[in-house]
Amino acid sequence: MMNASSPAPARRTELLAAGAATVTVVLWASAFVSIRSAGAAYSPGALALGRLLAGAVTLGTICLLRREGLPPREAWRGIALSGLLWFGFYMVVLNWGEQQVDAGTAALVVNTGPILIALLGSRLLGDAMPPRLVAGMAVSFAGAVAVGLSMSGKGGSSVLGVVLCLLAAVGYAAGVVAQKPALGRASALQVTTFGCLVGAVACLPFAGRLVHDVAHAPASATLNVVYLGVFPTALAFTTWAYALARTTATRMGATTYAVPALVVAMSWLFLGEIPGVLTLAGGALCLAGVAVSRSRPGLSGPARATAAPRPSEHARPGEHA
Template sequence: MMHVSTPRSDRMLAACAAGVTVVLWASAFVSIRSAGAAYSPGALALGRLLAGALTLGVFCLLRREGLPPRPAWRGILISGLLWFGFYMVALNWGEQQVDAGTAALVVNIGPILIALLGARLLGDSVSPRLLAGMAVSFAGAVTVGLSMSGEGGSSVLGVVLCLLAAVAYAAGVVAQKPALGAASPLQVTTYGCLVGAVACLPFAGQLVREAADAPVPATLNMVYLGVFPTALAFTTWAYALARTSASRMGATTYAVPALVVLMSWLTLGEVPGPLTLVGGALCLAGVAVSRSRSRAATRTAPVPVAREEAAREPR
């Protein structure tokens, strides 16, 4: 199969989109802390998905995006059920059962699973540079989690829920990748979010009851989670994923723990300790290594030019 390199400008746009995603996903942790005190895991997931689906639906109407093509629906359904639906409920529930260190250790195996599934099912290449970067970032994520752990303890149920969330996240990403070859990032995100919302409808009663008693800041944080970390961030994620491998995109999310530390410092006044700062630095260093390109790859990048010259020769 002939590989055509992505233009430099397209790669830069994809990198910017990935950056928007990780920043917004990091901000979600601060909002979940507020909303999670007033909403149960299922109700919070449903409220977030409804707000996201409504926002995405408006953009689809404005851009006159129709239904996704038939070949994209399998990936949309799988990613919608696993990532938008099951993952959000399991993660909300699991993080109420375990401390931050355990959650960091279990949930952050997601990018590793993405690399393994991507290599097995999508044919993604897993270079030593990518594996090394992911190992460094994983160590940093665990360090951040352990340094910020409270007295919440842990439970077998919480560990299992976090593990299931990580598996669902990885499977959802790998399923979403082929769908982006047939439909636009906005279509894939919109209908995936809608599928997740439909899957979470059994929690509608809880959402209505809890919304009636919830403080306004908690409800506003739930709406924020739907509009920005869901509608916008998942769309920019899909845009970037369509232009790179699932493994590299998964490794990029290891920047989230470092950004959470910074945002908690700026917005909540939680001054990070030395160990937390070391963990955040490791996360960012690992992402830089995993997304860097070797000199050999850089030298061999302009292959299409040679192919064009060869094509002009008489046969």
């Protein structure tokens, strides 16, 4: 029988969190392809509202089936802040920014987000920044710069677009840091569902434009909006919250550096955009940096068996992994 000091349960939780993070980055990478397709027919606000409404319906249905109920009162501050900053503000300004700058510039500016998460997480949440994490983020950011530079100049750029993408990165980082404490008081599904609802309510001023765009958009663009709501929003934000509840905001932010590499691969497969050597090298650096940032110094012998996982990686009391 497994004794209490066995590392197996902690290892299982760690593997589940890593799997959830992988699902998140794959689906978020696919979102860039869908946004590029739907953005030609939908305005930034309408696209954000349509995506959030589809996500809210999906998440709300799952919550009702699971009888999740309302989050505890103590969690609402984090849920409301993350809903406004990340689900609402971030999605609108990112959609708008990507209409003003080329894909490479947008990817480069938005990828300052994990660095901002690390700074805010260290300051506000007390997140540790071990050397491997810092080194991995530096390698990944260098890869993001390479990807951005290799893709720049293909769609034009503007000062407004750069500012919008930077604002998106700030909203993303602040939303993640606000969400982290809420996950200690409510389930990942509750935090994601009600954060999505808050974002949808904040985007309701775009309802008239959404009705207009739905009436005039081709079916393929509308299907992309629904896809964005169901998968990169409902599913990916839930798996993100599940993983974030079991690790630090800084480490999760570093994980998202895999997104540029996956976007390059998906654009190659689905859009026929053949990447150059610099783009491929940058994508490889992004993935290498993520691997370094998520690695830990090895333990040997009895130390490995007795080492306790960090409290932040445990599920909340009463919640099964």
